[in-house]
Amino acid sequence: MFAHGHGIGLAEAKAMGLNASGMESDLERLSWELYLDYEQALNLGSNPDPRTYFPDDVTNVHIEKEAIGILLESTASSHVFQGDIRLERIRKVPPQLTLNLNFPVNLPPGTQPQQLPAQLQTTIQQLIQSVIQQAGQQLERMIREEGIQHGWFGARWKKVT
Secondary structure, rough: OOOOOOOOOHHHHEEEEEEEOOOOOOHHHHHHHHHHHHHHHHOOOOOOHHHOOOOOOOOOEEEEEEEEEEEEEEOOEEEEEEEEEEEEEEEEOOOOOOOOOOOOOOOOOOOOOHOOOOHHHHHHHHHHHHHHHHHHHHHHOOOOEEEEEEEEEEEEEEEEO
């Protein structure tokens, strides 16, 4: 139902000509409990829109650690396909993007930067780094999102005990 968007109920199944019947109350309760277990294990209640996994417009990579993609169960054993899912925003830089950054730091005439106290030199360097980081974030927001790539990393089948 979650992946295909339309669950087929008993009445609709019968109307389609399928040999369908209702479940006894105990079997229905157990089936519902099993579904709730799957819902939790597979995180079915999460939003399927991959853009909602990015906390802001600047973050371009999200990794969902140890996600379960498949549960395979039988009377003999249970297995899960589990690993990390990596979502990456793909951005396209405009062909005519021009970025000019000017950070004039004017010292008093005759003052050499190496004459400044070490703490002031460090503060100036930190200020410049902060401005560069903010400019980079602004640039990220300006670059158009083209899509989102996703894939499994380190995924493997594991037997569940």
